[in-house]
Amino acid sequence: MNKNFEHSELRAIQYGCGKMGKLILRYLYEKGVTIVGAIDSNPSLIGQDIADLIGLEQKLGITISGNPEEVFAKQPADICIVAIGSLMTEMYPLLTIPLKYGVNTITTCEEAFFPWTTSPEFSKRLDSLAKDNYCTLTASGYQDVFWGNLITVLAGASHKIIAIEGQASYNIEDYGIALAKIHGVGLPSAEFAAKISQANILPTYMWNSNEWLAARLGLTVKNINQKITPVIAEQPTASRLLNRTIAAGECLGMTATIDLETNEGPIIQAKSTGKIYGPADQDTNNWTIKGQPDINVTITQPATVELTCATIVNRIPEIMVANPGFLTTHNWPSPSYRGRILPSYLPTK
């Protein structure tokens, strides 16, 4: 029923109202999307009107619920935005909920950006569930543009690609405790070392993103390796997130280095560092396409959080017209700037 646009607005449910979700809610609101539901498990958020969350004077009459099943059962919606966690193991059960109710879903979950190798079973099940309920699941965020389409657009001006090299960093302070844990923040360096082999099993953002990039370029993966190394504090570094100072010798975070070989020749080597920033640190995003000719791109001080949320919202119209199933964006056009997001021009599924 919610596919027929018998209503005049695009109706969204925000699932996850933390740092990201809050900003997504504001962007949705400002682009003309009607927010019909909001969900979070944080007791301090439950019951709040979303107008308070996004800084509007007038209440919107939509309060944050702690019960996702109830929200979806009661409220038809066209799109659900899930901004909670980074890994498929954690996100799988949560993603099944909107899909079960036939609601198109886009998530910030970084592994879901291209999870076919790292979580094939969960991916297959989500794909079936989406198809059974005639809706679409996809994932997007910062990496969709800055580790993905930005590179493929520049590749379109290359005669011959030998290697693609990337380097990016993000501040764990900007995200949450869940992310800090995966990155080993605050561990004594000896303890991180002991856990490296275990951490190596988990895909890092760059892993999934580099597989996406290869697929987008029509390249097939021959071999992919991930190496995780700790970033050790050289001097005491205050963390708001941990509410303590990380001592010299403790972990600030980690660097993941991906080496991807393709059957076609070009290699992809990318390094992402997630850590608690010191006062002089900034987000970075630098890529080089080595070949004929070399192409070097730098994004200066990317506003990673805002760019993630804006990209997610700009992707919505494409999900609305996509085929049912779990689809990754590697064979979609790159996200478009959209002044408004209105359903009038969207066909029904």
Added chain:
Amino acid sequence: MNKNFEHSELRAIQYGCGKMGKLILRYLYEKGVTIVGAIDSNPSLIGQDIADLIGLEQKLGITISGNPEEVFAKQPADICIVAIGSLMTEMYPLLTIPLKYGVNTITTCEEAFFPWTTSPEFSKRLDSLAKDNYCTLTASGYQDVFWGNLITVLAGASHKIIAIEGQASYNIEDYGIALAKIHGVGLPSAEFAAKISQANILPTYMWNSNEWLAARLGLTVKNINQKITPVIAEQPTASRLLNRTIAAGECLGMTATIDLETNEGPIIQAKSTGKIYGPADQDTNNWTIKGQPDINVTITQPATVELTCATIVNRIPEIMVANPGFLTTHNWPSPSYRGRILPSYLPTK
């Protein structure tokens, strides 16, 4: 007949074998395109085998002709690449030749990148001619990616665009005498000033490119202004192209500043400087999307000539499947990296 791909190769005619054409020929050859003809008006090139031009040991049996009509009349081809001049007034008669023979054509002509406002009459006539002969004309080059798709891809991660600001420079030494003339290279500064009002009538690369950018973003032009200012040599600067040293006080080239207002709100302001470089100068390409959030991109030392030629060649498969007529790339996908360019997967028109 040349649309039916009854042959197993993609057959190209290179029209213009100067600095750009020579590199395009090599890229075509290395990507598996069969070169069936080459044309140039320069007497020192006529009669040369293109193998010599691109540095192959074995002759290819294709010599440069000074007679375009003869080449097209004799030799069926699937695509013609025209790399000669920058302005429609100059290029119009030349572009009619391949079109008359029903050969798909792509040109480096910068005005042709989006000529609908600056040369509406010529554009309309070329469109009719292409349609009458069931073939496609388009233009591409460096600006297709670096002043165009690069910006629109980043815009896809923006919540709100207030302004797009660009700054680019190129070395006139890399191009030719024709370009040097348009840029006032070597003129005494007083003489350039006298000619500014006249030069203002001619569209600069950035003008057409900014109109393309607005169209690509779905914005409509309310007002566009171009200001041309000379770049005066502060010290003597040697020019290989002019075969003399430009004295202090003479013009090294010019800066064109475009101010484009849209009916939808966002403005585009871009500045391109074309001049004879001193030893410390490098090509630059910097863009800022001002809005929520700001996005800053820098391409470090872009290899403008190589990137132009590679983009042109990578665009070929899209022309082969495009509708007949004069089409600009603003509503095509961005150019794709292509390891090979083979006709096997291209449908006929």
